Amino acid sequence: MKFSEYMGEWLYGKDGYYATYKNIGKEGDFYTAVSTSKFFGGTIAKHIISLVDEGFLDKDGVVCEIGAHHGYFLADVCEFIYTLRPELLSSLNFVIVERFDDLQEFQKNYFAESFGDVIELTHYKSLRELECESAFFIANEIFDAFPCELYFKGKTARVEGEEIAFDVDNEWVKEKAEKYHKTRGEIAVGYEEFAAEMVSTCKQFEFMSFDYGEMMARPDFSLRIYSKHEVMPFFQDDLNRKELFGKSDITYDVTFEHVKDAFSEVGVEFVEFKAQMSALVEMGILELLEILQANADEKIYKQELEKVKILIMPDFLGERFKMIKFRKE
C-alpha cells in the first residue's frame, strides 16, 4: 500500500487517531499553540475586525476555521469579537469545516454552552460544501496532518505489514522531491486539492494558517510520532508501529513552499510568511494585553502574560511555528 494510504488510515481511518481523539481530552497528547492562551484567538479576532474595517471582509461574511478539534479556538475568536466589536458577532457567519460527526457535535454543544443562541454555528464536512461572497479562513496545524509519501534517493516508499520498502517509481513524488531539493523526506499529498476546493468557495477571501515547518523543510525525514508526551522518530529502530498505529499522532515538518505552490497554481496570491511570534505581535497581541492590564487585576494580567510569552518568545512556539497568508480578490 502507498505510505499516504497507511498514514491516512492511521490518522483518519475508522479507528484512526482523529476519529477517536475526542476521548483524549485536555490532558492528552494533543496540545497545540492555540490551546496555550485565549489571546491567540483574540489576536485573530482583532485581525478579522481590521479586515472588515478595510472593506475586505463583508460584515455578513464568513469566518471559517478548518480542522477545529474541540472548537475552543474559534470560540476564543468569538469571545474577543464580542469584547472588541459586539455587533459583528451577530452579523458575521461562523463556520467550522470538520469531517468527524462526533467532533461537530462537541463543537456545537460547546458553542451553545458558551454563547447560547447569539451565534449560529454552521458545519460542513468539506470546503466543497461552502459557497459565499467573502470569507476569512483560519487553520492551525492542518498542513502537517495531511498524509504524505516518503521519498529516498529516487524511490518512493510502500508499506507491507509494518515494513517500509523504498522500491516504487512514482514520477509525481519524484518531481516534487526534486523541486523542493529533497534527496529524502516527506512529500505531502492533498495540498493541491485543498487549494482548489478553497478557491471555488467564494469570490474574495483571506486564508491564514499556522504550522510547524520551513519554506524549504530540511532534506531529511522529520516524520515523528507523539505518544504519551514523548516524541519518537518514525525510523527509530525499536519503534513498535503496530502498537502505535491509530493511537498516537503522526506528523512531519511542513514544506511551506509546497503549500505556496499549490495555492499559486489555482491563482491565489501569496501574501506573507513569517514566524508566529512576529505575526501575532503585528496583528496586535500586545495591544490586547494592554487592554487586559487596564481592565483586570494584576494577578490575572500576570498569569495571561506568562501564557502569551510562550506564544511569542523566540523559542519552540514563537519561532519554529510559522504563519502563511494568502488572498484571493
Ligand SMILES: C[S@@+](CC[C@H](N)C(=O)[O-])C[C@H]1O[C@@H](n2cnc3c(N)ncnc32)[C@H](O)[C@@H]1O
Ligand atoms: C493537528 S490537528 C489540529 C487541530 C486544531 N486546529 C488545533 O490546533 O488544536 C489537525 C486537524 O486538521 C484536520 N485536517 C487535516 N486535513 C484536512 C483537510 N484536508 N481538510 C480539513 N481538515 C483537515 C484534521 O481533521 C484535524 O482536525
